[in-house]
Amino acid sequence: MRRRWKVDKIPREVFDPDEFLALADGASKCLVKRLGEVTKLKLRTSRYLYTIKLGTSDAEDLLGKIRCPKEEQ
Secondary structure, eight states: OOOOOOGGGSOEEOOOHHHHHHHHTTOSEEEEEEETTEEEEEEEOSSOEEEEEEEHHHHHHHHHHOOSOEEEO
16 A cells, blocks of 8 residues: 655745735734744644745734734744
8 A cells, every 4th residue: 555645744935925825814822923023824634734925014914914813932
């Protein structure tokens, strides 16, 4: 019997904030990780974990538009 790798556990990085905002509509939660001048946002959907890295001010603007529950890491 062959074993298949579970590829849905690998995070997917998004580089466009508008695409990330569209994905946020179907997300169960948004995780926020602040790393100095860079903020990493993670969206947990039923299938994938999507990530984006933004500057602090850009991340705050995007977080204001996201409606799913937010959680600091």
